[in-house]
Amino acid sequence: MLLLLFQAGNQTYGLDTRHIIEVAPYPVCTPMPHAPAYVGGLATWRGRTVPVIDLVALIAGVSARPLLSTRLIVVEYALPDGRSHPLGLIAEKAVETIVSDQTRHEPQKVKIPDAPYLNGTTLSDGRLVQQLALDELLSAEVRELLFPESEAP
Amino acid sequence: MRQINRWLARLKIAHKLILSSVVFALPIAVLLYYVTTQYQREIQTCQTEIAGTALLEVCPGLIRDLYDVEARASLAAAGLSTAPDSDEESRRRIQNAVATLQQDKHAEAQSLIERLGSLWNRLRDSSTAANAAEQASLAGQMAETSAKLVPVILDDSLLILDSELDTYYLMNVTGPLLLQSQTAVAQARSVALRAKARGHRLDASDLSEIREQCGALVNTIFPRMRYSLETAVRKDKLLHKADSTFQKNVPPLFEKYLAMASQLSSAARNDAAVTPDRLIQMASAAEDAGVTLGETSVKELRGVLSNRIIEQRRSRSAALLMTLVCVGLAAGVMAIVTHNITRPLDRVVSLTADIAAGKVNEAFGRLKNGEFREFMADDGSAGHFRTRDETCKLIRSVSAMTENLNSLLSKVMEACNLVAGTATQMADAMGQVEAAISKQASSTNEVSATSKEIYATVQEFSRTMSSVMKMASDAAKTASGGVEDLNGIRSAIDELIGSSATLIGSFESIHQKTANIDKVITTITKVANSTNLLSLNAAIEAEKAGEKAGGFSVVALEIRRLADQTAVAALDIERQIREMQQAVRDGVSKVESNAQQTQASSMAINELSSGLGQVIEGTAKLGPQFEAVNSGMQMQSQGAGQIAEAMVNLRDAATQTKASLDEFRAVADVLRGAVGDLQGEVGRFSVAS
Numbered sequence: 103m104l105l106l107l108f109q110a111g112n113q114t115y116g117l118d119t120r121h122i123i124e125v126a127p128y129p130v131c132t133p134m135p136h137a138p139a140y141v142g143g144l145a146t147w148r149g150r151t152v153p154v155i156d157l158v159a160l161i162a163g164v165s166a167r168p169l170l171s172t173r174l175i176v177v178e179y180a181l182p183d184g185r186s187h188p189l190g191l192i193a194e195k196a197v198e199t200i201v202s203d204q205t206r207h208e209p210q211k212v213k214i215p216d217a218p219y220l221n222g223t224t225l226s227d228g229r230l231v232q233q234l235a236l237d238e239l240l241s242a243e244v245r246e247l248l249f250p251e252s253e254a255p
Numbered sequence: 256m257r258q259i260n261r262w263l264a265r266l267k268i269a270h271k272l273i274l275s276s277v278v279f280a281l282p283i284a285v286l287l288y289y290v291t292t293q294y295q296r297e298i299q300t301c302q303t304e305i306a307g308t309a310l311l312e313v314c315p316g317l318i319r320d321l322y323d324v325e326a327r328a329s330l331a332a333a334g335l336s337t338a339p340d341s342d343e344e345s346r347r348r349i350q351n352a353v354a355t356l357q358q359d360k361h362a363e364a365q366s367l368i369e370r371l372g373s374l375w376n377r378l379r380d381s382s383t384a385a386n387a388a389e390q391a392s393l394a395g396q397m398a399e400t401s402a403k404l405v406p407v408i409l410d411d412s413l414l415i416l417d418s419e420l421d422t423y424y425l426m427n428v429t430g431p432l433l434l435q436s437q438t439a440v441a442q443a444r445s446v447a448l449r450a451k452a453r454g455h456r457l458d459a460s461d462l463s464e465i466r467e468q469c470g471a472l473v474n475t476i477f478p479r480m481r482y483s484l485e486t487a488v489r490k491d492k493l494l495h496k497a498d499s500t501f502q503k504n505v506p507p508l509f510e511k512y513l514a515m516a517s518q519l520s521s522a523a524r525n526d527a528a529v530t531p532d533r534l535i536q537m538a539s540a541a542e543d544a545g546v547t548l549g550e551t552s553v554k555e556l557r558g559v560l561s562n563r564i565i566e567q568r569r570s571r572s573a574a575l576l577m578t579l580v581c582v583g584l585a586a587g588v589m590a591i592v593t594h595n596i597t598r599p600l601d602r603v604v605s606l607t608a609d610i611a612a613g614k615v616n617e618a619f620g621r622l623k624n625g626e627f628r629e630f631m632a633d634d635g636s637a638g639h640f641r642t643r644d645e646t647c648k649l650i651r652s653v654s655a656m657t658e659n660l661n662s663l664l665s666k667v668m669e670a671c672n673l674v675a676g677t678a679t680q681m682a683d684a685m686g687q688v689e690a691a692i693s694k695q696a697s698s699t700n701e702v703s704a705t706s707k708e709i710y711a712t713v714q715e716f717s718r719t720m721s722s723v724m725k726m727a728s729d730a731a732k733t734a735s736g737g738v739e740d741l742n743g744i745r746s747a748i749d750e751l752i753g754s755s756a757t758l759i760g761s762f763e764s765i766h767q768k769t770a771n772i773d774k775v776i777t778t779i780t781k782v783a784n785s786t787n788l789l790s791l792n793a794a795i796e797a798e799k800a801g802e803k804a805g806g807f808s809v810v811a812l813e814i815r816r817l818a819d820q821t822a823v824a825a826l827d828i829e830r831q832i833r834e835m836q837q838a839v840r841d842g843v844s845k846v847e848s849n850a851q852q853t854q855a856s857s858m859a860i861n862e863l864s865s866g867l868g869q870v871i872e873g874t875a876k877l878g879p880q881f882e883a884v885n886s887g888m889q890m891q892s893q894g895a896g897q898i899a900e901a902m903v904n905l906r907d908a909a910t911q912t913k914a915s916l917d918e919f920r921a922v923a924d925v926l927r928g929a930v931g932d933l934q935g936e937v938g939r940f941s942v943a944s
Contacts, residue, residue: 104798
């Protein structure tokens with residue numbers, strides 16, 4: 103399994119590349135008023151408007167800095183009702199991929215209520231990488247906010 | 256002992272004195288009892304003796320009469336005598352004597368008297384001529400019994416035991432000796448009677464017997480009687496010192512009796528032809544004289560004893576009276592003494608109690624009112640009424656003490672008030688002085704501080720003036736030399752300004768070139784970034800494609816690594832370029848600022864150069880003026896210093912004065928406190944003004 107690595111608050115996290123559509127340069131985001139802080143807003147990707155989640159803000163509580171290595175990761179987000187929709191994730195230092203060995207994967211033992219998206223750890227080249235579960239990334243309210251049901255494709 | 260003392264301490268002095276009087280009176284009473292008892296016993300003894308003499312009085316007559324009766328009865332028995340008429344008189348006297356004796360109640364004499372009575376009854380009943388022999392025998396027995404009765408009576412009547420010497424010897428005469436002499440005379444008469452009865456002749460044996468009786472009488476009995484009688488008279492004179500009836504009456508009777516007996520004795524011895532009648536007559540006369548002597552002696556003895564009783568009674572009364580009078584006198588004296596002690600003591604106690612309670616004026620008033628005048632020297636003349644009585648001395652001392660105390664307290668109170676007033680005034684004055692001194696001290700402090708400041712300022716100014724003067728002179732010197740140097744410096748600065756402009760130009764060109772390099776590096780970085788992005792996407796796509804795209808994924812990885820290295824190299828170059836740019840910028844700014852300073856220096860040097868010329872001129876003029884000012888300053892400074900010193904001295908003096916005042920005030924406070932205490936103490940006593 104190939105993991106795209108990024109950093110949030112000095113900690114390295116890994117995202118399964120199977121859901122990734124594309125890694126794009128840091129976009130210009132239109133903010134969404136009265137949304138949670140980790141909702142970066144809306145960005146234009148290949149002529150489409152996609153909602154953007156700031157992973158650094160979500161995990162570390164600080165907005166992502168506009169660096170060259172700060173990038174937009176476009177993923178195919180599968181909704182519980184079977185629909186799927188492209189979703190933009192902003193992450194710092196998203197410049198590297200690693201091949202994760204399944205046998206070295208440690209499943210999550212402690213479930214943290216405020217961070218349900220943590221999905222075990224993987225040891226790679228001496229670095230401890232926390233793997234993210236994409237399904238658990240958004241809460242029901244945010245999901246409803248970003249992908250209203252009336253907007254069916 | 257302690258309990259006795261404690262009990263005695265509860266009593267008043269009067270009670271103690273009465274108690275001791277009673278204690279002293281007790282032995283006197285006991286002694287008095289024994290003395291009166293002794294007197295009583297003596298009186299009883301004398302009464303017994305008087306009773307005994309009543310018996311003794313009858314004995315000589317009784318014996319004589321009995322012998323008479325015996326002799327006549329013997330004659331009648333022999334048939335010689337026929338004259339019983341002479342017998343009647345004797346028998347009547349015997350009857351009386353026996354009756355007298357029978358009244359006696361002595362226990363020891365009683366049997367003899369009874370025997371005498373019974374013999375007498377028998378004798379009286381058989382008064383007939385027929386039994387004359389029996390009568391003679393009875394009369395003889397009665398005479399013997401009577402002779403035995405005399406010592407018993409003497410014994411019973413305690414006459415033998417009489418201790419008084421005159422009665423003892425007199426009793427000796429009256430009792431046994433007279434009995435012996437009478438017996439001897441009676442026996443001589445009996446011999447003569449018998450001879451007459453035989454035939455009117457005295458034979459040789461009769462004469463010798465009479466001589467023997469008379470010899471015993473004259474040679475043995477009479478000397479003893481004389482001795483006893485003389486001793487009795489001598490003792491009586493010694494004891495009573497008066498010519499008593501005893502001393503007058505008894506010795507002549509004795510002499511008469513002695514003469515009669517001697518006559519009888521000499522007749523019997525010398526006259527061989529004497530007739531029995533003559534002898535009988537002489538013996539009877541002697542017997543009568545003896546009886547008279549005995550009766551008189553007994554009377555006198557009784558009189559002596561009676562006198563003794565009277566004397567004893569008088570002595571007893573006198574002793575009683577004297578003792579009682581003495582005791583009464585002692586009691587009276589004791590009472591007076593007690594009264595004299597306790598009355599003034601009570602008054603003194605009440606007086607001292609007043610003083611102790613602080614009522615000195617009342618005590619003094621009592622003294623003034625003359626309450627103790629009787630104990631004092633009257634009219635105050637001390638020498639007139641000298642006394643050795645401690646109470647009076649005590650009262651005088653107490654009164655003197657009270658007066659002294661009163662006057663002392665008055666004086667002390669006055670002194671206290673005076674001292675207190677003075678102390679208060681002193682404290683007020685001291686407060687004023689202190690305030691003045693405080694003001695003075697603060698003024699002095701201000702003046703001192705001011706003068707110190709003046710001194711310091713002047714010193715400072717003087718120093719400044721000196722340095723200014725020195726600097727001025729130095730500056731004048733330097734300025735003259737510096738003007739020349741300044742010209743050289745100005746030309747050097749001008750050259751420096753020129754070279755700075757050149758340096759700034761070259762720095763500008765370097766800056767532009769590095770800016771160009773920066774642009775290139777940015778481009779390179781962007782390319783590297785894009786390449787990295789591309790390689791990432793390629794890798795993701797390759798992963799999605801699976802194993803078929805395995806080689807592609809390797810290529811994507813290599814591309815990404817290349818892009819990364821490029822980015823790193825670009826970053827390094829960029830950093831170096833930025834450092835260089837910063838250095839160039841710093842150099843340019845330094846050179847520019849240097850140039851500006853140099854230009855300013857140049858302008859300043861120009862100004863300085865022109866100013867220095869003026870300074871040189873001015874300094875040359877200033878020198879002498881500075882000197883004058885400086886010397887004046889020095890003098891002012893010295894003056895200020897002296898003022899400051901003087902002020903310091905003044906302040907020290909003021910401080911010392913204040914300290915002394917504080918001490919003085921403390922002392923005054925202590926004094927006032929002491930006076931207050933003293934007033935409080937004295938105030939307890941109320942004093943008569």
